[in-house]
Amino acid sequence: MADVDGLIERHLNRLRARHFISAEEEAAIRSLPDVPVQISAGTMLIRAGRRLENSTLLLDGFLSRYKDMANGRRQVTEVAVPGDFADLHSFALKRLDHDIAAMSDCTVATVSHEKLEDLTRTHPRLTRIYWFTTNLDAAIHREWELSLGQRSAEQRLAALICELQVRLGLIGMADESGYTLPLKQVHLSECVGLTPVHVNRMLRVLRERGLMSFSGARVTIHDLPGLRRLAEFDEGYLYLHPDPL
Amino acid sequence: MADVDGLIERHLNRLRARHFISAEEEAAIRSLPDVPVQISAGTMLIRAGRRLENSTLLLDGFLSRYKDMANGRRQVTEVAVPGDFADLHSFALKRLDHDIAAMSDCTVATVSHEKLEDLTRTHPRLTRIYWFTTNLDAAIHREWELSLGQRSAEQRLAALICELQVRLGLIGMADESGYTLPLKQVHLSECVGLTPVHVNRMLRVLRERGLMSFSGARVTIHDLPGLRRLAEFDEGYLYLHPDPL
């Protein structure tokens, strides 16, 4: 699974879920990433504040963007799924305000800012598409703010599971019945702003309600409409049917 | 105060806090906004899901981006201060995933996406600067996720007050001793994910600790270092010393 040519398909699928990509544009995109690298779960990939010359494309596995508090508690601000850029925003920001780490074993490929710079010159339309992409990250952040500020514990978990179901579905890694999610309950707790203990309790509630279960790196969805209703999940924020640029 | 030429200075100041802007670029920016319009507190400016042909520049007053839950509770995802674009991200997204409303009386000016489109063609550097600007919104979202997920009630309030102090300082509307903030306690509560009642209690605590007070649309900061320490406020996420593009 260390083949860029194959795995970059996921990035293209993710883009194509929202934009038309021509053959010529596809070729330009395919030429961006460097050789893929394997990193193991727990590896810290990017540290806040360091000057960056590259962005990182996630080909396989799950990454988290997170911030830590002094008391050691961690808040994940977004999960990157295969096909996502881990830090496309570093192209404009140059330094990040957060760390990035691997939540599972991952395959990543580097894309130099220099190549992205060239792309903005040669492909203004792709530039807009990548601008859109960082705006989509912001939209996901906003939905998580809603979760963290207003949703109950079980709603937060349900919303997270629903979001990942949609995002993984775009790259063929999920369907209505569930998906593989190689994370621990601690990782979920860091996403939803709860303790691992309480996440465990809420997972039991969701299971007992016949909505979903999570065990052995597998999310099994028993009642997707019910799960979405509970979470008040509205996929609009994922911009699946955007307007042409 | 309905003079665009004067008030757009705030937008330029905000940009100049982070980027060099040449005289020629300044002229291009000054030509963007349409005639300013006054709107009164509470007005809903933009509704989620509608197709947008313009972005809105906030010249005076405070706007909120927010999402509502079924139970009527509202989460503000970001506060726009004078000089900010309310919805620059609508340029790429075309529709928004959230509403925007005036938290106070405001002066706004429209910037058509068509003009922005032209700007991206004629001024690639400004394009990158505005891309940066939407990424900065995302950075603020991330910090709010940290607040909502991990900070205590008083820390959340302290962090919000600290953030606005910095952002308003950039346009000369705040100093170390405080600033004018024409909001109600309800607005604060919608930002920090708490009830108005609890915000009131926490404001009392902050006052009794000699850190800050908020009364009559005025934030008075008695101990800025103390307030920042309490909030674990690190202004890095506001990118005040960015690297040249």
Add this chain to the structure above:
DNA sequence: CGTCAGGTTGACGCGGGTCAAAATGAGTGG
């Protein structure tokens, strides 16, 4: 002087945190 929005305070309840122990289960070595 009446009204009304917004601010303030108190009593009480609950959701989620904390702490600690126990269960599970995937290695790993004997």
Add this chain to the structure above:
DNA sequence: CCACTCATTTTGACCCGCGTCAACCTGACG
């Protein structure tokens, strides 16, 4: 095949921060 280890999950008992509900206060305005 069993014993041991260690990470992870699970459960229980208890506590506390914040929500809820309701009353009351304050000041602006007519």
